[in-house]
Amino acid sequence: MNAFGIFLTLAVFCAFSEIYKRKRAFYLNPVLLSILLIVLLLKAFDIGYGKYMDSAKILSFLLGPAVVSLAVPLYKQKDIIRTYLREIALGIVFGGTIAILTAFYTAKLLGASEDVLLSIAPKSITTAIAIGVSEKIGGIPALTAVLVILTGVLGNAAGVEILNFVGIRDRVARGLAMGVSSHGLGTARIILDDELSGAVSGLAMALNGIFTSLVLPYLLKIL
Amino acid sequence: MYKGLAIIFGFLFIGEELTAIFHLSIPGNVLGMILLTTALLLGAVKLEDVEKEAEFLVRNMSVMFIPPGVGVVLYLNLIKSQAVPIFTALLISFIITIITTAKLVEVLRR
Numbered sequence: 368m369n370a371f372g373i374f375l376t377l378a379v380f381c382a383f384s385e386i387y388k389r390k391r392a393f394y395l396n397p398v399l400l401s402i403l404l405i406v407l408l409l410k411a412f413d414i415g416y417g418k419y420m421d422s423a424k425i426l427s428f429l430l431g432p433a434v435v436s437l438a439v440p441l442y443k444q445k446d447i448i449r450t451y452l453r454e455i456a457l458g459i460v461f462g463g464t465i466a467i468l469t470a471f472y473t474a475k476l477l478g479a480s481e482d483v484l485l486s487i488a489p490k491s492i493t494t495a496i497a498i499g500v501s502e503k504i505g506g507i508p509a510l511t512a513v514l515v516i517l518t519g520v521l522g523n524a525a526g527v528e529i530l531n532f533v534g535i536r537d538r539v540a541r542g543l544a545m546g547v548s549s550h551g552l553g554t555a556r557i558i559l560d561d562e563l564s565g566a567v568s569g570l571a572m573a574l575n576g577i578f579t580s581l582v583l584p585y586l587l588k589i590l
Numbered sequence: 591m592y593k594g595l596a597i598i599f600g601f602l603f604i605g606e607e608l609t610a611i612f613h614l615s616i617p618g619n620v621l622g623m624i625l626l627t628t629a630l631l632l633g634a635v636k637l638e639d640v641e642k643e644a645e646f647l648v649r650n651m652s653v654m655f656i657p658p659g660v661g662v663v664l665y666l667n668l669i670k671s672q673a674v675p676i677f678t679a680l681l682i683s684f685i686i687t688i689i690t691t692a693k694l695v696e697v698l699r700r
Contacts, residue, residue: 372657380653398652402659409663416663423657429647430654432595434619435602436644438626442637454698462691470683477675483668487679491687494655499617509661510669514680516659521684529685535692537699544692548684551651577620584615 372423379404393524396552399516430495437493441573447566451539455570458540462547463575466491467583471590486510488587489579490518493550496576504584515550522549523556538564546571594643597635601626 383397383404409419448455470487479487485506489497494515501511526545535541542564545553550572558565605622608614614621629635662669669676 376653376656376660380656398655398659401656402662405656405660406663406666409660416661419660420657423660426654427657430651430658431602431606431619431622432598433647433651433654434617435598435605435622435626436640436647438601438623438630439637439641439644440648441623441627442630445631454695457698458691458695461694462687465690466683466687469686470679473682474675474679477678479672479675479679480668483672483676487676490680490683495651496617496620498655498658499619503615503617507661507665507668509658510665512655512659513662514676516655518680518684521680522688526688529688530692533689533692535696537692537696539699540692540695543695544688547691548688573623577624580616580620 369418369421372419372421373425374422375405375408375419376401376423376426393520393556396516396520396523399520402513402516430498434495434499437495437573437576440569444566444570447563447570451567454539455543455567455574458543459547459571459574459578462544462571463491463578463582464586466548466575467579467586468590482507483510485587487514489583490514491548491550492576492579493572494519496580500580500583503580504587516552519549519552522553526553526556527560539567542567543571547575550575591643594640597640598626598643598647601629 379401380397383400387395387397409416467488470490471484474484474487485504486501489500489511492500494512497511497515498508501508522545526549530541530544538561542557545557546568554565554568554572557568601622602619605625606618609616609618609621626635630637
């Protein structure tokens with residue numbers, strides 16, 4: 368094993384995280400910028416993805432235990448789930464399904480190929496779960512990862528403005544819509560406005576990940 | 591620390607094994623998460639036994655997306671040739687999802 372990939376990933380992410388700490392702008396998202404810079408570097412120096420992944424795969428392996436660990440924040444929010452059970456359950460079933468259908472059919476109408484459709488379908492759930500779902504349903508996990516992050520950046524950048532524009536004031540509704548539509552990056556934005564909205568958004572993100580991974584394989588059979 | 595990690599990796603392992611044995615369409619790590627949540631709710635696993643390790647992994651999840659994301663390097667031509675459907679779908683789906691979900695929950699809350 369060659370340490371090149373893991374070193375490059377940690378160094379680049381560390382640098383972009385420092386920049387993001389100084390200026391918290393959505394376009395400075397450290398994950399997205401790290402991916403772009405590493406892709407550019409691999410291209411520029413003609414280094415294969417295999418050589419990069421040789422040691423970088425240690426980091427992505429940790430997504431497995433990290434997803435299992437989402438059980439802890441989920442468990443700690445159990446009182447909020449109990450209080451808003453009906454809103455959360457219906458909101459996730461509705462929002463999770465709408466997110467899949469609108470993405471799938473828009474891309475299909477515009478002529479996207481089968482592998483792209485399968486990669487785009489899980490784009491609203493948290494990256495770690497989306498990568499696994501994409502793999503299971505025959506999509507391209509790498510493409511899904513990037514589309515998920517772009518969706519998150521969109522939510523982080525414009526989600527609150529859209530909610531204000533259509534006049535949504537209810538804190539539970541705002542949090543749930545953010546979590547379902549733009550997962551962790553949406554949650555990171557709405558939590559700055561309101562703690563309850565942030566907690567509901569984080570919950571919606573985790574639960575939509577579970578909902579989508581359970582439902583999507585069956586939903587695809589009838590689409 | 592080892593107790594917490596052993597529990598987390600144990601649930602990951604059980605989740606992976608069960609999805610493989612029963613050919614489940616859910617990823618093994620998601621099943622592991624569901625089982626660990628259930629174990630916490632039933633009191634079979636104590637929160638303080640896994641809390642620190644789990645929160646460390648969750649807090650540092652961002653860096654773990656980078657290597658799979660860099661995999662797009664293999665699909666740049668595919669993305670270029672289908673840029674319009676891909677990015678239009680992302681934008682339209684996001685706007686419809688956030689507005690309709692917020693409206694639905696707002697109505698439910700009245």
